[in-house]
Amino acid sequence: MAEKLVTSEGLFTMVEKLLGRAQVTAPREENGIAVFGPVNSAGQVELDGPLPVIPEKSVVFPQSETLLRMDLGGEVPKVEAVEPEGEQVILGVRPCGLQAFARLDRVFLEGAFVDPQYRRRRDHTLIIALTCPTVKRSCFCRAFGYGPSDGSGADLQLTRLPGGSFHLETLTERGGEFVAEMEKEGIAGLTDAGAEAGSAARAEKARVERLAERSAAAVSTEGVVEGLDGMYDDPYWAQLAERCISCGICTYLCPTCHCFDICEKARGPEAERYRCWDTCLFSNYTLMAGGANPRPTVRERLRNRLYHKLNFFNHRYGEFLCVGCGRCVEHCPTNIDIRKVMAKAAARSRAQGVSVNG
Amino acid sequence: MSEAIKTAAPVEGEPMPAELKTAEIPTRRGPAPGDPEFLGALRDCCRSLLAEGHVQRIIAYRETPDSLRPEVAFFASPEETGDLVWDLFCNTNICKYLLDYRTFEGRIGVVVKGCDARGVVQLINDMQIPRDKVEIIGICCPGQIDPAKVESAAGEAWVSRVVAGPDSVEIVTEEGTEMRVPLESVLTDRCLSCRKPNPPVADVVFGEDQKGRISDEVFEQIAELERMSSAERDAFWNRHFERCIRCFACRNVCPACSCTKCVFDQQEPDWLAGERNQANQHFFQITRAVHVSGRCTGCEECDRVCPVGIPLRLMNKKLWKDVKDLFDSPLPGTKLGVRSPLVMWDPKDADSFE
Known part of the structure; x- marks a missing residue:
């Protein structure tokens, strides 16, 4: 596919152009914290910062969104489905974010029910990925079979070159159309990438892949699913839960956690049905009418999250629901580390002599 | 706000229950963090509290492979205290875990900094746990380090360990390189303006009173x-x-x-x-x-x-x-x-x- 070279100024102009025609979400800084959020000027985009705390998922799965609008005033209530509108561009998606989109696609788009909200947003979102500028200690993407330069799933991929310019790679037809459109606009600083820029980009990708090697040595998925198969009633979960404060940080910052609650609200004759993020770490998550709760304590709730990431999803979809972004590792107020859970499960699997290759 | 409100306080509420009137002055002092004897003395203290049956649980911290992120740990027997740790990365305030022990039959020891100790006292004052159920093992805190600031100081290198001195810290990376940065550049934001680093109430205290940082x-x-x-x-x-x-x-x-x-x-x-x-x-x-x-x-x-x-x-x-x-x-x-x-x-x- 086509390779281009774009200067920082050229990229700035491209973002400015985009702002007129789409909702642009990109990494930006807020009070010293990097987040993915809507931007309204190109100057807000911060591509050199750390992995944004708020994950990419909010672009295709917002924290709350209206599903139905109702008018209860007449004799017969009027109900109207609300469809997301407009075009979106998400800029600076990291490889872990791309992997997360692929997981979310399986949940929302595979099988008998295709989620219309998600489908609409996904179809109208152009994804511009970014090769990770660095690899943190909390990153463990390599454990899941991809690395910090892997642009699979993106329409376009940016790689920051040592000189400050970006290598821009077209990965899909939609990405190609976007580049053609930008060329037609005559963006200064957007040129064909010569052999030199191409090899500089390959060198940069190789460099960050080498950085990620370090985590590959420390974290492995081998035996994790099998180990967990036999650990459901292990006292380990109670020990881990003792420390868990049952907040929503790990799930809300997780790029693949996708549970939601459906609620309604009414004011006068106008009513709305909406959905909003929910988390299995909250006691209300499984609370039933009448007060029964099948997950009454933190032990069951934390265990559910970890099993969903490292076992349940594998049994259903054949892959992990964790992509190794490290957000939960870095932000857990009490330092609960999913990599240690993986190591524990792997050790159990080895101890049981379960075949991990079969 | 009216003058009346200003002069109305402090008012005497209903009499406080007797268990709240326990002596506030600690009877014992141990070595300070930074002293080579400190960790051994802290472990000994926790071990003997458990061994002698003064407490049935100790809430503190345990070493992890990631030395910047020790984990909160609950010690139930003297033998477990071998990997109890307290260093400048014990950021987590552990006082809130006392609420999980409201119905626990036994006493609980808590290893607390000045800020954590205030939380313990507040829980006692709010009648969440009786004073005599808690053994407060206080540490006069020299300030805690923000792991994110250390990691950002180290750049692309991974931090292996951090050796803290009184004014600066030495960051040792996995590759074996060393760098020295001022302590204040890596302290957590809250520690940079901490005026009360010493536990106001404790049964045993480690270290001499710290000045805190007046910002x-x-x-x-x-x-x-x-x-x-x-x-x-x-x-x-x-x-x-x-x-x-x-x-x-x-x-x-x-x-x-x-x-x-x-x-x-x-x-x-x-x-x-x-x-x-x-x-x-x-x-x-x-x-x-x-x-x-x-x-x-x-x-x-x-x-x-x-x-x-x-x-x-x-x-x-x-x-x-x-x-x-x-x-x-x-x-x-x-x-x-x-x-x-x-x-x-x-x-x-x-x-x-x-």
Whole structure:
């Protein structure tokens, strides 16, 4: 596919152009914290910062969104489905974010029910990925079979070159159309990438892949699913839960956690049905009418999250629901580390002599 | 605010139960963090408390392979205390775990910094746990290090360990390179303006009283907020509240949040709906701030754990400043037997109840 070279100024102009025609979400800084959020000027985009705390998922799965609008005033209530509108561009998606989109696609788009909200947003979102500028200690993407330069799933991929310019790679037809459109606009600083820029980009990708090697040595998925198969009633979960404060940080910052609650609200004759993020770490998550709760304590709730990431999803979809972004590792107020859970499960699997290759 | 309110406080509420009147002065002192004897002495202290049956559980920290992130640990027997650790990365405020032991038959030891100890005292003052059920193992805290600041100082290299000196820290990377940076450049934000690093109440204390770091930065920022017009202030907080993901980590770590059923978890009525809009974001943040004001110990654990960097300390400290100015009460958690002026009443109050 086509390779281009774009200067920082050229990229700035491209973002400015985009702002007129789409909702642009990109990494930006807020009070010293990097987040993915809507931007309204190109100057807000911060591509050199750390992995944004708020994950990419909010672009295709917002924290709350209206599903139905109702008018209860007449004799017969009027109900109207609300469809997301407009075009979106998400800029600076990291490889872990791309992997997360692929997981979310399986949940929302595979099988008998295709989620219309998600489908609409996904179809109208152009994804511009970014090769990770660095690899943190909390990153463990390599454990899941991809690395910090892997642009699979993106329409376009940016790689920051040592000189400050970006290598821009077209990965899909939609990405190609976007580049053609930008060329037609005559963006200064957007040129064909010569052999030199191409090899500089390959060198940069190789460099960050080498950085990620370090985590590959420390974290492995081998035996994790099998180990967990036999650990459901292990006292380990109670020990881990003792420390868990049952907040929503790990799930809300997780790029693949996708549970939601459906609620309604009414004011006068106008009513709305909406959905909003929910988390299995909250006691209300499984609370039933009448007060029964099948997950009454933190032990069951934390265990559910970890099993969903490292076992349940594998049994259903054949892959992990964790992509190794490290957000939960870095932000857990009490330092609960999913990599240690993986190591524990792997050790159990080895101890049981379960075949991990079969 | 009327003069009457100012002169009405502090009021004597109902008499405090006897268990709150335990002596505040520690009887024993151990070596300070940084002293080569410190960790051994702390482990010995915890070991013997468990071995001699003075406590049945100790809440402290345990070493992990990631030396920047020790984990909170619960020690039930003397043999387990071999990997108990206390260093400058014990950021987590452990006082809140005492609530899990409300019905525990036995005494609990807690290894606490100045800020954590205020939380323990506040829980005692709020009648959540009796004083005699808690063995307070206090540490005069030289300040805690923010792992994110160390990692960012090390750049692309991975940090293997950090050796802290009195004024600077040495960062050793996995590759074996060493670099020295000023201690203040890697301390957590809350420690940079900590005025009370010493446990106000303890049964045993490690180290001599620390001076703390007298920075007026937070109060300068508050003064700046006070000078704003209400529209500007509204815009300021809107910008921050907008980011709130409502993970409730601030509430869950807060020693002043001890309700058995939080208003935000109630479903009938559903006071705080899940919908993300300005009204809900404000309702959550402001309700919580007002609810804890007068009992907020200023530990700033909420500010530390907030994943999206909402400057919660500004809101909490502003409310604390107002409570202090109006009622002349001590910082919550610094004195046993003190009730917050906002949670007590007196029939002789200068203001009428009508």
